[in-house]
Amino acid sequence: MQHLLSTADLTRDDALLILDTAAELAQISDRPMKKLPTLRGRTVVNLFYEDSTRTRISFEAAAKRLSADVINFSAKGSSVSKGESLKDTALTLQAMGADAVVIRHAASGAPHRLAHSGWIESTVINAGDGTHEHPTQALLDAYTLRKHLRDGDGDLAGARITIVGDVLHSRVARSNVLLLNTLGAHVTLCAPPTLLPVGVEEWPCAVSYALDQAIADADAVMMLRVQLERMNASFFPSAHEYSRRYGLDAQRMSTLPTHTIVMHPGPMNRGMEIAADVADSKRSVIVEQVSNGVSVRMAVMYLLLGGAESGIGGN
Amino acid sequence: MKTVLRNVAPYGEQAVDVVLDGDRIAALVPVGTGVGDLVHQFSGEVLLPGLVDLHTHLREPGREDAETILTGTRAAALGGYTAVHAMANTDPVADTAGVVEQVLRLGHAAGYVDVRPVGAVTVGLKGERLAELGAMADSAAQVRVFSDDGKCVSDPLLMRRALEYVKAFDGVVAQHAQEPRLTEGAQMNEGVVSARLGLAGWPAVAEEAIIARDVLLAEHVGSRLHLCHLSTEGSVDIIRWAKSRGINVTAEVTPHHLLLTDELAATYDPVYKVNPPLRTAADVEAVRAGLADGTIDIVATDHAPHPTEDKDCEWAAAAMGMLGLETALSVVIETMIDSGRLTWRQVAERMSTNPARIGRVTDHGNPLAAGEYANLCVVDPGAAWLVDPAALASRSRNTPYAARTMRGRVVATFLRGTATVLNGALAL
Numbered sequence: 173m174q175h176l177l178s179t180a181d182l183t184r185d186d187a188l189l190i191l192d193t194a195a196e197l198a199q200i201s202d203r204p205m206k207k208l209p210t211l212r213g214r215t216v217v218n219l220f221y222e223d224s225t226r227t228r229i230s231f232e233a234a235a236k237r238l239s240a241d242v243i244n245f246s247a248k249g250s251s252v253s254k255g256e257s258l259k260d261t262a263l264t265l266q267a268m269g270a271d272a273v274v275i276r277h278a279a280s281g282a283p284h285r286l287a288h289s290g291w292i293e294s295t296v297i298n299a300g301d302g303t304h305e306h307p308t309q310a311l312l313d314a315y316t317l318r319k320h321l322r323d324g325d326g327d328l329a330g331a332r333i334t335i336v337g338d339v340l341h342s343r344v345a346r347s348n349v350l351l352l353n354t355l356g357a358h359v360t361l362c363a364p365p366t367l368l369p370v371g372v373e374e375w376p377c378a379v380s381y382a383l384d385q386a387i388a389d390a391d392a393v394m395m396l397r398v399q400l401e402r403m404n405a406s407f408f409p410s411a412h413e414y415s416r417r418y419g420l421d422a423q424r425m426s427t428l429p430t431h432t433i434v435m436h437p438g439p440m441n442r443g444m445e446i447a448a449d450v451a452d453s454k455r456s457v458i459v460e461q462v463s464n465g466v467s468v469r470m471a472v473m474y475l476l477l478g479g480a481e482s483g484i485g486g487n
Numbered sequence: 488m489k490t491v492l493r494n495v496a497p498y499g500e501q502a503v504d505v506v507l508d509g510d511r512i513a514a515l516v517p518v519g520t521g522v523g524d525l526v527h528q529f530s531g532e533v534l535l536p537g538l539v540d541l542h543t544h545l546r547e548p549g550r551e552d553a554e555t556i557l558t559g560t561r562a563a564a565l566g567g568y569t570a571v572h573a574m575a576n577t578d579p580v581a582d583t584a585g586v587v588e589q590v591l592r593l594g595h596a597a598g599y600v601d602v603r604p605v606g607a608v609t610v611g612l613k614g615e616r617l618a619e620l621g622a623m624a625d626s627a628a629q630v631r632v633f634s635d636d637g638k639c640v641s642d643p644l645l646m647r648r649a650l651e652y653v654k655a656f657d658g659v660v661a662q663h664a665q666e667p668r669l670t671e672g673a674q675m676n677e678g679v680v681s682a683r684l685g686l687a688g689w690p691a692v693a694e695e696a697i698i699a700r701d702v703l704l705a706e707h708v709g710s711r712l713h714l715c716h717l718s719t720e721g722s723v724d725i726i727r728w729a730k731s732r733g734i735n736v737t738a739e740v741t742p743h744h745l746l747l748t749d750e751l752a753a754t755y756d757p758v759y760k761v762n763p764p765l766r767t768a769a770d771v772e773a774v775r776a777g778l779a780d781g782t783i784d785i786v787a788t789d790h791a792p793h794p795t796e797d798k799d800c801e802w803a804a805a806a807m808g809m810l811g812l813e814t815a816l817s818v819v820i821e822t823m824i825d826s827g828r829l830t831w832r833q834v835a836e837r838m839s840t841n842p843a844r845i846g847r848v849t850d851h852g853n854p855l856a857a858g859e860y861a862n863l864c865v866v867d868p869g870a871a872w873l874v875d876p877a878a879l880a881s882r883s884r885n886t887p888y889a890a891r892t893m894r895g896r897v898v899a900t901f902l903r904g905t906a907t908v909l910n911g912a913l914a915l
């Protein structure tokens with residue numbers, strides 16, 4: 173595999189190789205000398221068409237710990253209809269000798285276009301495309317889940333994961349459903365019907381409209397960010413009603429099994445989908461997700477760019 | 488002057504010689520017996536009345552970088568067409584007598600096909616007030632088809648008034664059925680594939696709701712209604728029901744909705760981005776069945792040229808539409824003739840006779856008989872050809888059939904007795 177565009181492209185073995193590699197790299201990150209020489213002389217471009225400082229910094233840190241040269245190409249503000257075209261930007265990056273392009277874009281499929289239109293030969297890593305996918309987020313979520321639920325080993329067979337919130341617009345949900353299913357977990361999506369896509373019934377997961385039932389026997393609950401603007405488009409009547417029906421507050425959290433962890437891909441709307449005391453509780457692994465993100469992204473770059481033999485999938 | 492088309496098979500039936508006298512058919516006589524000043528030798532290919540397209544975007548005036556009336560009508564002639572209806576969404580919009588007469592004039596100057604301008608229903612396609620429909624009807628362009636195509640006449644009162652008003656000059660409103668609120672930001676068919684790809688959905692109901700409303704309006708005011716580019720199973724069902732009630736409605740399907748499905752969006756290649764979007768395999772089957780049983784009256788191309796930069800980009804940024812004129816007949820052969828769902832005679836009805844009747848184009852779509860205008864096309868249904876976008880006559884390259892091998896080649900087209908295409912190449 174040359175690119176990471178969708179978690180649908182990862183076999184169970186591919187995913188486990190990434191998680192295992194991330195675990196090894198995490199140990200290095202704990203050492204005082206954090207850098208590995210693996211990608212010395214290689215160039216990684218962070219091509220971000222959307223503002224996402226946290227994701228960009230995570231990729232940047234990962235690339236630097238592997239000794240890659242990092243170029244941040246911020247195309248923020250350039251909407252799809254104005255400014256330089258994706259194609260022309262790609263040709264520029266190709267001329268600059270980019271070995272990998274990490275792309276965040278508001279248009280679903282933009283990384284796919286970048287990888288498959290013949291504009292560029294680089295490895296393309298999807299750092300979130302529109303409402304499509306965010307594969308490295310799903311990988312870091314799987315890594316976090318495995319650490320807490322399976323002692324950091326093997327897959328997630330039998331684990332019960334409930335993902336709550338704006339599934340319709342969530343690239344995190346799409347990538348997670350596919351990856352967690354590949355790893356053997358049972359995924360339940362929970363949202364008001366307006367925030368579930370038509371066609372969700374074909375996804376490899378269960379669907380629920382009732383939060384209390386959906387989380388009753390969950391091993392992990394993942395809360396998705398819900399943008400307040402959705403209210404204006406009548407996806408739900410009010411922030412208050414949303415948080416009452418689909419928000420995770422302390423009272424609801426108290427009904428969870430004792431081992432259940434709470435996750436959130438960030439950035440959080442405290443008081444909306446997640447109460448502050450839940451986000452800061454002992455069950456919350458939200459901060460840890462961030463640090464795991466660096467290890468997982470290191471693993472992805474290491475495997476896609478590092479050794480010819482160790483590449484994911486072998487083709 | 489007499490011209491002989493030697494050894495052609497009208498409607499794919501018994502081969503004959505067709506003798507033309509000037510701009511008309513003089514006689515159909517046994518093969519080898521036709522006598523004339525000029526003889527075109529064929530080898531038993533299918534002879535059809537020249538095809539008539541009710542839905543063509545020629546882009547001129549305004550977007551000559553995408554297509555001109557000259558390049559678009561060349562593409563039409565190569566596709567076997569002798570008349571096309573030029574859609575009104577140009578810049579300026581064809582919403583006045585002046586613009587439709589300009590389009591008419593440019594079509595005439597090009598000389599490849601008869602260009603019949605479509606008039607906009609509303610000023611500037613804005614959906615706010617009626618354009619001067621009567622002035623366009625009375626102009627030299629004799630406009631009979633009115634459409635805001637590209638946009639839906641979504642205001643029900645305005646649609647009612649338009650339907651009523653055009654009765655005075657035997658016009659028809661051709662509706663682009665798309666409920667605007669239900670399709671805000673829509674990128675592709677809403678369903679299993681859009682859910683997976685994370686592209687905003689264009690639900691079938693947004694088309695069907697407008698069609699249901701409009702057939703009821705047409706019934707209420709006793710008007711003629713035409714529906715552009717049916718794309719869903721539900722739309723076919725509604726039209727079938729409307730016709731069974733005697734409502735005066737006609738409908739079209741595009742070649743691409745007869746052949747392609749929304750699975751192609753998984754490539755994220757915007758060459759497959761079109762409005763209405765490619766639908767599911769069940770919808771494709773429904774429009775084929777509707778075309779076969781006559782629920783859908785015609786095939787219309789919705790030929791929609793776009794310059795390369797408008798397609799060589801991410802899906803959401805790309806323009807909607809695909810080329811159709813040069814590949815339409817091949818698609819119909821593949822989907823309808825090869826499967827035995829239509830005879831050549833029925834293809835002639837659906838691609839020539841019926842569109843001419845809907846558009847009130849009297850010189851086209853007539854029987855292959857002595858005395859009729861010699862608007863003809865000759866097609867070799869077995870000839871395979873590889874679609875090469877660079878080789879198309881259209882100024883644009885956005886064909887969804889690139890590198891596809893299709894069957895059925897137009898070998899000759901005649902416009903009122905004059906060859907516009909011979910040996911599969913432009914003759915003018």
Ligand SMILES: [Zn+2]
Binds near residue numbers: 636637638715762763
């Ligand atoms: Zn249209």
